[in-house]
Amino acid sequence: xxxxxxxTHPGHLARRLQQAHYLLWNTMVSEEITSPQFAVLNALVxxxxxxxxxxxxxVGLDRSTVAEVISRLTRRGLLDKVRDPQDGRRFxxxxxxxxxxxxxxxxxxxxxxxxxxxxPLCVEEQxxxxxxxxxxxxxxxxxxxxxxxxxxxx
Amino acid sequence: xxxxxxxTHPGHLARRLQQAHYLLWNTMVSEEITSPQFAVLNALVxxxxxxxxxxxxxVGLDRSTVAEVISRLTRRGLLDKVRDPQDGRRFxxxxxxxxxxxxxxxxxxxxxxxxxxxxPLCVEEQxxxxxxxxxxxxxxxxxxxxxxxxxxxx
DNA sequence: CTGAAATAATCAGTGCCCTGATTAATAGCT
DNA sequence: AGCTATTAATCAGGGCACTGATTATTTCAG
Numbered sequence: 001x002x003x004x005x006x007x008t009h010p011g012h013l014a015r016r017l018q019q020a021h022y023l024l025w026n027t028m029v030s031e032e033i034t035s036p037q038f039a040v041l042n043a044l045v046x047x048x049x050x051x052x053x054x055x056x057x058x059v060g061l062d063r064s065t066v067a068e069v070i071s072r073l074t075r076r077g078l079l080d081k082v083r084d085p086q087d088g089r090r091f092x093x094x095x096x097x098x099x100x101x102x103x104x105x106x107x108x109x110x111x112x113x114x115x116x117x118x119x120p121l122c123v124e125e126q127x128x129x130x131x132x133x134x135x136x137x138x139x140x141x142x143x144x145x146x147x148x149x150x151x152x153x154x
Numbered sequence: 155x156x157x158x159x160x161x162t163h164p165g166h167l168a169r170r171l172q173q174a175h176y177l178l179w180n181t182m183v184s185e186e187i188t189s190p191q192f193a194v195l196n197a198l199v200x201x202x203x204x205x206x207x208x209x210x211x212x213v214g215l216d217r218s219t220v221a222e223v224i225s226r227l228t229r230r231g232l233l234d235k236v237r238d239p240q241d242g243r244r245f246x247x248x249x250x251x252x253x254x255x256x257x258x259x260x261x262x263x264x265x266x267x268x269x270x271x272x273x274p275l276c277v278e279e280q281x282x283x284x285x286x287x288x289x290x291x292x293x294x295x296x297x298x299x300x301x302x303x304x305x306x307x308x
Numbered sequence: 309c310t311g312a313a314a315t316a317a318t319c320a321g322t323g324c325c326c327t328g329a330t331t332a333a334t335a336g337c338t
Numbered sequence: 339a340g341c342t343a344t345t346a347a348t349c350a351g352g353g354c355a356c357t358g359a360t361t362a363t364t365t366c367a368g
Contacts, residue, residue: 060169090333216357
């Protein structure tokens, strides 16, 4: 006895939501490029020449995961990776022409997919949906980084 | 140019939400037992003697994933797996005493964690949070299973 | 009863996600 | 200059998630 109702567990809902998104992405956007891969391409369209760590920071991928994603994108020829002459630890990342084309194509399809995905909600509800999820995710992330905004203080 | 704002992409938010949950679970609930593993234990507390496929259906895990999760739980001695004498394809699953104890212990911790996780939202917002996510996830799942509720029809 | 379709489970292969340990390079202190 | 953080990236290892193929068993049509 004493089983729990998972439909009121945010973790379970988050997992189901992500699975649902994964499937839809796969059928409506791309079978080759995944959503995290697109996020990396997008970050480098916004800021070409970032290093790996910073890209991860921008899109919410940890050091290990971002390394794998970038290695796949590089293998596919969508990304260029050159050692930073100023700092030999870093690699500077940049989209190839093919990478730019792919990003452009997927941007269109992603917009279409998001519309379908969010279709069950009216526009006001969509705004609430974003707001609530973002607040929960931000707060939980804040629990990990005890403080970053304390700046100057004795 | 033409980079997109990921904070309005439900897939990106879903991923971040799940990551945040993963981290909190790890620190507040268990480093050994994961959230999907708990979901399986919970399903078998509610309905002992289910087979693998049905467990997956209950908790939203596909056939491959549920097989891995169950094999880990079995290895840890939390689960018993016996061939169904009525149908030699199936295995019937049941918690061991240790599995029951573990489920009970984690149930308490999970409740605490959920409270912390959802703390940024007031009670009304939490209800909306559940409702919106569930509606989006359900609709997207519905897109895969073209029809299951058509029952008897020419 | 026998052969074909369906079903439960497994396996192989790819990708995401995290941690802890290691390596290479830079930065800072003395 | 020399020693010590610190930092960027990689590696090893465990777990979740999906697809397509395979195996064993059951079901069903004839």
